Amino acid sequence: xxxxxxRLAFYVFAIWxxxxxxxxxxxxxxxxxxxxxxxxxxPAQIQAxxxxxxxxxxxxxxxxxxxxxxxxxxxxxxVHLNFGLSTSNYPTPVNEVIARTLPYSIVLxxxxxxxxxxxxxxxxxxxxxxxxxxFDTIFVPxxxxxxAFPAYFTALLIVxxxxxxxxxxxxxxxxxxxxxxxxxxxxxxxxxxxxxxxxLVIVLAFAxxxxxxxxxxxxxxxxxxxxxxxxxKGLKDRRVMTRYAARNAILPPLNGFxxxxxxxxxxxxxxxxxxxxxxxxxxxxxAALGKDLPLTQALxxxxxxxxxxAMFLTDIANLFLDPRIRQS
Amino acid sequence: xxxxQAEIQATPLDPVVAPEDSxxxxxxxxxxxxxxxxxxxRIGLFVLGTMVVLAIIAPFIANAESATTFNxxxxxxxxxxxxxxxxxxxxxxxxxxxxxGARRSLLTGFLAAVLAxxxxxxxxxxxxxxxxxxxxxxxxITAVVFVIPAIPLLIDITAxxxxxxxxxxxxxxxxxxxxxxxxxxxxQALTLKNRDFVHAAKVSGESNRRIVFGELMPNMISRIAAAxxxxxxxxxxxxxxxxxxxxxxxxxxxxxxxxxxxxxNSSVLQGEWWSFLFPGLAIGLTxxxxxxxxxxxxxxxxxxxxxxxxxxxxxxxxxxxA
Numbered sequence: 059x060x061x062x063x064x065r066l067a068f069y070v071f072a073i074w075x076x077x078x079x080x081x082x083x084x085x086x087x088x089x090x091x092x093x094x095x096x097x098x099x100x101p102a103q104i105q106a107x108x109x110x111x112x113x114x115x116x117x118x119x120x121x122x123x124x125x126x127x128x129x130x131x132x133x134x135x136x137v138h139l140n141f142g143l144s145t146s147n148y149p150t151p152v153n154e155v156i157a158r159t160l161p162y163s164i165v166l167x168x169x170x171x172x173x174x175x176x177x178x179x180x181x182x183x184x185x186x187x188x189x190x191x192x193f194d195t196i197f198v199p200x201x202x203x204x205x206a207f208p209a210y211f212t213a214l215l216i217v218x219x220x221x222x223x224x225x226x227x228x229x230x231x232x233x234x235x236x237x238x239x240x241x242x243x244x245x246x247x248x249x250x251x252x253x254x255x256x257x258l259v260i261v262l263a264f265a266x267x268x269x270x271x272x273x274x275x276x277x278x279x280x281x282x283x284x285x286x287x288x289x290x291k292g293l294k295d296r297r298v299m300t301r302y303a304a305r306n307a308i309l310p311p312l313n314g315f316x317x318x319x320x321x322x323x324x325x326x327x328x329x330x331x332x333x334x335x336x337x338x339x340x341x342x343x344x345a346a347l348g349k350d351l352p353l354t355q356a357l358x359x360x361x362x363x364x365x366x367x368a369m370f371l372t373d374i375a376n377l378f379l380d381p382r383i384r385q386s
Numbered sequence: 387x388x389x390x391q392a393e394i395q396a397t398p399l400d401p402v403v404a405p406e407d408s409x410x411x412x413x414x415x416x417x418x419x420x421x422x423x424x425x426x427x428r429i430g431l432f433v434l435g436t437m438v439v440l441a442i443i444a445p446f447i448a449n450a451e452s453a454t455t456f457n458x459x460x461x462x463x464x465x466x467x468x469x470x471x472x473x474x475x476x477x478x479x480x481x482x483x484x485x486x487g488a489r490r491s492l493l494t495g496f497l498a499a500v501l502a503x504x505x506x507x508x509x510x511x512x513x514x515x516x517x518x519x520x521x522x523x524x525x526x527i528t529a530v531v532f533v534i535p536a537i538p539l540l541i542d543i544t545a546x547x548x549x550x551x552x553x554x555x556x557x558x559x560x561x562x563x564x565x566x567x568x569x570x571x572x573x574q575a576l577t578l579k580n581r582d583f584v585h586a587a588k589v590s591g592e593s594n595r596r597i598v599f600g601e602l603m604p605n606m607i608s609r610i611a612a613a614x615x616x617x618x619x620x621x622x623x624x625x626x627x628x629x630x631x632x633x634x635x636x637x638x639x640x641x642x643x644x645x646x647x648x649x650x651n652s653s654v655l656q657g658e659w660w661s662f663l664f665p666g667l668a669i670g671l672t673x674x675x676x677x678x679x680x681x682x683x684x685x686x687x688x689x690x691x692x693x694x695x696x697x698x699x700x701x702x703x704x705x706x707x708a
Contacts (some may be wrong), residue, residue, distance in 0.1 A: 066602035072533045079534055080542075087546035202681075206674035208623055210630055210645065217663075218654050229655075324537025328627060330651065341540060344629050346545035354542050361538035 065373050069366060074361035080355055081132045085125065085170040101147060136359065146350035148368075155341065156356060161338030164364075167326050170257035171319065177261060178268025179311055183304045185269065186276035198269060205266030210328035217332060220255060221330060227255045230334045256333045264322055268311055276307040316369035323364050404529070417608065427682025433675035441488035448482035465660050472660035483644045484664050490640040490674070494555050495622035501560030502567050502621070503614045509567035511602050514586075516573035516594065525572070528565040534561055537627060544633040552634055555628070559621050565619050574609045575598050575602055612683045619676035626669050638661060643664040 089361060104111075135141065141152035156224055181201065185194040204212065221229030233252055237245040279285065280303055287301045327339030334340065345353040388573040421427040440447070465472040471480035472612070513524035543558055544550065578584065580604070587601045603610070627633050629642025636643055644665035648654065 075529060075533050079530060083542055084546070087543070107514045156669065200625065202677060203670075203674055206619075207462075207666065207670035208627060208630075208673075211628070211670060214645075214649070214662045214666065218657075218659055221655060233533075288698055292544070309516050321535065324535040327537060327541070328630065340624050342541055346541045347632055351545065354545050358534070358538050362534040365535060366533065 062373075062377075064318070065370075069115060069370060072366050072369075073315040073363065075365070076359060077133060078129075080359045080362070081129055082122065083358075084351065084355065098231050102224070141356040142351045142352040144345070144350055146345055146348040148351065151354045152352050155353060156338065156360060160338045160342045160360060161334055162335065163326060163339060166253055166256060166335070167319075167322060168331075169253075170246060170260040171264065171322055174261040175268055175311075175315065175361065178265035179272040179304075179308065181265070181350055182269040182272025182311075183276055183299065183307070185282065186307075187299045187303070189277060195271075201266035201303075202267040203263050203266075204262075205270075207263075208328065209259055209263040209325045210332050211261055212330040213256070213329050216259055220258075225260045227328070228252050229255060231336065247289065252335075256329050256335055259332075260326060263316065267318060268314075271311045271314055272307060274305060275310045279303045279307040283308070293366055309376070312379070313372060316365055316372045319365050319368040323361050357384060408589035417611075421679070421682055424682040424685055426678045426685065427579060430675040430678030430682060432670055434627075434679065436490055437492065437672050437675070438484050441492050444485040444489055448485045449479065449484055450482065468615050469665045472652035472658070472659075474644075474651070474653065474661045476647070477652075480644070480660055480664050482522075483639045484641070486642040487644055487665060489669060490552065490638060490643065491622060491669070492573050494559070494625050494640070495618055496554055497556045497562035498563065498621040498625065499614055499618035502554060502617045503610065505560075505564035505678075506567035506571050506613065506617075507603060507606075508598075511575040511606065512594075512598050513568070515574045515579055515598055515602060521572075524568070528568045528572070530567070530654075531562065531565040531674055536566070536624065540624065540628055541633060543630065544628060550633065555625055555634065559625050559628075560700050563617050563624070566620075567613050570616075571606070571610065574606060578602060579603060608687060609681065614681060614689075615676050615680045615683065619673045619680075622669065623673060639668045645669075 085259075141155045143149050144152050144155050147155050177199070181197050185198050188194055216230045220226050231252060233239065233245055237248045239245055282303075283352045284306075285298060285303050288298045291303075307368060323339075326337070327343055328337070330337045330340040331343050338360060342354060342357045342361070345357065392620070422431070444450075453467070465480075471484060473479055474483075510528075511526050513521040540558060540562060545555060583605075584597060584601055587597050625634070626640070626642030626645070629636075629640060630645045630649070632646050634640070634642055634646070636646060642665075645662055648658075648662040648665070651661075
């Protein structure tokens with residue numbers, strides 16, 4: 059329980075830190091963010107919306123307002139998920155843009171990330187068990203190489219070969235334009251079809267890290283006495299590998315899940331861009347290029363909160379898997 | 387007579403001094419020989435060395451102007467003897483783009499890593515050694531990278547910046563990655579901090595600054611080198627990534643910028659594989675080389691990770707019987 063409270067305190071701190079940083083960036087950056095923002099709106103748009111300058115001044119701490127007042131205001135707005143209007147999708151509010159795009163990213167990254175974890179740890183487990191064998195010498199370098207290439211490069215290669223040359227899967231957008239988003243079969247099957255290639259890229263890009271991580275931990279576990287003991291009892295090789303060695307080796311890779319997720323959330327931006335996948339990452343890139351500052355600010359906050367949620371879920375998984383934590 | 391005696395006295399001195407001197411000057415340092423004996427590190431150093439040499443001799447093997455200029459006569463050509471890596475939609479030479487891009491990409495990544503390592507080693511080790519409030523403040527700053535993913539943070543920051551030259555890129559990338567590196571080095575310095583030599587230095591009245599820079603840092607040099615290699619390749623990936631998103635200086639030639647133009651002009655969809663394959667391979671091979679060097683450093687310092695089959699034969703024989 060004490061452990062849980064300490065973790066909870068950490069999450070509160072992390073979320074506060076994320077809020078503070080997203081607030082500070084516009085304050086610390088040189089130049090006048092509001093002036094830059096207004097350049098992207100037509101004079102007619104500004105005239106049609108008399109309060110717009112005041113709204114943006116509230117968000118970015120305009121003149122005549124102390125930093126502290128602006129900070130409190132920002133926290134209040136964040137709690138109400140009110141981030142103002144997006145200039146590149148004018149006049150759609152920022153939170154609507156995010157609500158439209160974020161689900162695609164969450165499903166895409168979530169599903170392919172779990173696949174990457176299972177694939178990576180399984181390969182790492184077998185590679186460590188048969189260290190120096192054929193499996194180890196073939197698969198480990200392959201996944202190391204795949205991890206070294208930037209995700210967008212793997213994505214471009216996959217678009218070229220699987221999408222363009224072989225024509226197996228669609229290479230653009232998240233669903234067919236003839237379907238309507240919602241809970242209907244044509245849309246879901248189309249969305250799955252469109253998600254396969256970007257998902258494959260994420261699996262290939264992130265499985266490698268877990269192959270190496272699992273292999274390293276597993277090699278250390280293999281030399282433990284209980285593994286020799288299990289072998290001495292005459293248990294089957296596969297049973298010793300999965301039940302005795304791998305079961306004890308899985309915790310460090312599992313704890314690496316959340317930090318890896320944070321990197322993946324960054325990496326997915328590139329993948330979404332290559333596939334023109336209308337997720338949060340693609341939106342962030344478009345917003346940054348278009349200098350849509352309210353949208354970039356809110357999206358950065360979203361990208362910061364996602365790994366924190368992943369960390370929280372990892373902690374709960376740990377609670378179930380590691381008896382030492384439950385007892386303390 | 388006295389002269390001869392002086393000569394006799396002088397001669398034994400010379401051979402003693404000379405080899406010591408030459409070993410310092412002409413022999414490879416011990417750590418490098420160790421690294422070169424490791425096959426992974428050897429391949430990595432070879433590939434990285436090739437990239438660096440290509441970057442240095444770029445003006446002799448490619449035409450700088452053809453890397454960036456628009457030329458309508460030579461657009462969209464597949465690789466040929468005339469254009470080794472083909473040409474882009476704009477008619478610029480991909481080979482020239484890759485070798486001149488190597489200069490910018492490698493230098494930006496290297497300098498960002500140097501900046502990050504200098505900050506990380508100083509602040510991370512100081513935090514570990516001093517503890518207390520100093521540690522708390524430095525740890526709070528470095529916690530930022532643990533909370534906010536680097537790429538979205540960098541995208542957000544570059545969205546505000548108008549000047550995206552090389553120096554800005556170095557400062558932004560290095561200024562963020564140091565925190566990540568400082569966390570690693572702080573953890574490692576914590577394990578050293580209670581060793582006898584640190585206590586001895588403290589008792590003998592050395593200043594805190596001297597202990598951090600004169601005692602702890604020299605003893606962590608292999609860890610710092612490993613962290614530097616790690617941050618070097620992350621910096622190359624991050625910088626190329628930002629450029630790929632169009633958040634770099636799109637007018638200059640670098641690997642990320644080449645990939646950016648390849649996607650903007652949808653070269654992939656038109657089947658022009660050469661315009662993205664070669665810059666991408668350059669990034670991938672450099673990063674792979676650095677990961678191999680890093681794996682080599684790890685294996686040299688942790689023999690358990692070496693891929694030597696240990697007692698494997700007896701185990702597999704047992705399982706075959708079972």
